[in-house]
Amino acid sequence: MEHDLTRGNVFKTIAVFALPYILSYFLQMLYGMADLYMMGQFSGAAGITAVGNGAQTLYIVTVTLVGLAMGTTVIVGHAVGSRRFDRAETAIGNTITLFLDVSVVLAAVLLALCPQIVALIGTPPEAIEGTDAYLRICFVGIPFIAAYNILSAIFRGLGDSRSPMYVIGVACIINIALDFLFIGHMGLGPVGAALGTVIAQTASVALALVWLKSRRTHIHIKRSDLRPQPEVLGSILKIGVPVAVQDGCIQVAFMFITVIANHRGLVDAAAVGLVEKMISFLFIVPSSMGATVSALTAQNAGAGKGGRARQVLRCAMTVSVVYGCLITVLTWLVAPAFIGFFCQGPRGGRGRYRLYAQLYFRRNLCRHPHLL
Known part of the structure; x- marks a missing residue:
C-alpha cells in the first residue's frame, strides 16, 4: 500500500x-456548498446565516485538527522513506491516542460553551436558534471529524492520496442525499444540515477503517504502539502545532469578518457566510500543495534526498502563485453568475444579499491574493 515518492519526475509526482x-x-x-444551496432554496437568509456561522466556527476546529495531523503525515512519511516501519507504527499509534483524547475533551468543552460561542460571534437574533442547534450537533461529531483527518494523514504519510478521495467521495454522496431528505423533504433547516454532515463524517470514518484494514501494508499497529511516548508525541506536536496555529489564526481572522457582518444585520451576514464558504473552496489548490509538499519532502528527507525535497518545494510554490493570479482575475469575470446560483430573486432582501455577496467576493480576493 505504501507508495514511493522519492523517484521519477518531480512535477509528475x-x-x-x-x-x-x-x-x-x-x-x-x-458538503458545505450543498448545505448552503439547500438552505438558500428552502430556508432563506436566516437558515444560510445559521449554517454559515456554524460552519465557519466548526471550520476553525477542523483546520486546527488537520494542522495537528500534519505532524503525523511528516513523521510517518519520513519513517516510510527510511524504511523504518516500526517508527511509523509507533507514530500512528500515538496519534490515535492523542487525537482520541483531544477530540473528546474538545467536544465536551465546546458543547458546554455553545451558548457563549453563539453570542460571541454576534449571531443575528433571527439565526440564533438555528446556529445553536447546528453547532451542538456538529460538536458532538468532532471525534469523527478528528478520526477522519487522522486516517487521511496516515494515508498521505504512506504516499497514498487516492484512498481518502474514494472515502470522502462516498461520504459526499451520502451528505448530499441526506440534505435533500432532511432539509428539502423534512424541512429541518440547520438541524438537517448538521445531521447530514455528522452522519456523512461517521460513514467516512467507518469506510476508511474498512479500507485501511483491507489493504496490504507493512504497517501493523500493536497495543504497545498506542501507549503514549513523550518523544514520539513531542515530534508530532513539534510539527503539527505550528501548522495548526497558522491555519487557525487565518480562520479566526475570517471569523472576525463574520462577527462584523453579523452585527450589520441578517442580509450582510448571509452574504458574508456564503462568500467565506466560497473562499475556503478556492483554497483547495494551495491547501493541496501544502499537504503534497509535506508528504513528498518527508519521504525524500527520510530517504536522504534533500535536493529532490527542495525541488518539490519550488515546484509547488510556482503552481500556487500561478493559480492565485489566475483565480483573482477569473473571480471578476464570474462572480455575478457564481453568486447567483445560490441566491434566487432579483429584488428585496435576497437581491441586496446577492449584490453584497458579489462585491465582498471580488474585493476580498483582490485585496488578499496572497491568501491563495
Missing part, C-alpha cells in the same frame, strides 16, 4: 499525488 487530494478537498467542501 506532485501532480499524481496532489490531484486526488484536490478532488478530496473539493468533495469535502462540496
Whole structure:
C-alpha cells in the first residue's frame, strides 16, 4: 500500500499525488456548498446565516485538527522513506491516542460553551436558534471529524492520496442525499444540515477503517504502539502545532469578518457566510500543495534526498502563485453568475444579499491574493 515518492519526475509526482487530494478537498467542501444551496432554496437568509456561522466556527476546529495531523503525515512519511516501519507504527499509534483524547475533551468543552460561542460571534437574533442547534450537533461529531483527518494523514504519510478521495467521495454522496431528505423533504433547516454532515463524517470514518484494514501494508499497529511516548508525541506536536496555529489564526481572522457582518444585520451576514464558504473552496489548490509538499519532502528527507525535497518545494510554490493570479482575475469575470446560483430573486432582501455577496467576493480576493 505504501507508495514511493522519492523517484521519477518531480512535477509528475506532485501532480499524481496532489490531484486526488484536490478532488478530496473539493468533495469535502462540496458538503458545505450543498448545505448552503439547500438552505438558500428552502430556508432563506436566516437558515444560510445559521449554517454559515456554524460552519465557519466548526471550520476553525477542523483546520486546527488537520494542522495537528500534519505532524503525523511528516513523521510517518519520513519513517516510510527510511524504511523504518516500526517508527511509523509507533507514530500512528500515538496519534490515535492523542487525537482520541483531544477530540473528546474538545467536544465536551465546546458543547458546554455553545451558548457563549453563539453570542460571541454576534449571531443575528433571527439565526440564533438555528446556529445553536447546528453547532451542538456538529460538536458532538468532532471525534469523527478528528478520526477522519487522522486516517487521511496516515494515508498521505504512506504516499497514498487516492484512498481518502474514494472515502470522502462516498461520504459526499451520502451528505448530499441526506440534505435533500432532511432539509428539502423534512424541512429541518440547520438541524438537517448538521445531521447530514455528522452522519456523512461517521460513514467516512467507518469506510476508511474498512479500507485501511483491507489493504496490504507493512504497517501493523500493536497495543504497545498506542501507549503514549513523550518523544514520539513531542515530534508530532513539534510539527503539527505550528501548522495548526497558522491555519487557525487565518480562520479566526475570517471569523472576525463574520462577527462584523453579523452585527450589520441578517442580509450582510448571509452574504458574508456564503462568500467565506466560497473562499475556503478556492483554497483547495494551495491547501493541496501544502499537504503534497509535506508528504513528498518527508519521504525524500527520510530517504536522504534533500535536493529532490527542495525541488518539490519550488515546484509547488510556482503552481500556487500561478493559480492565485489566475483565480483573482477569473473571480471578476464570474462572480455575478457564481453568486447567483445560490441566491434566487432579483429584488428585496435576497437581491441586496446577492449584490453584497458579489462585491465582498471580488474585493476580498483582490485585496488578499496572497491568501491563495
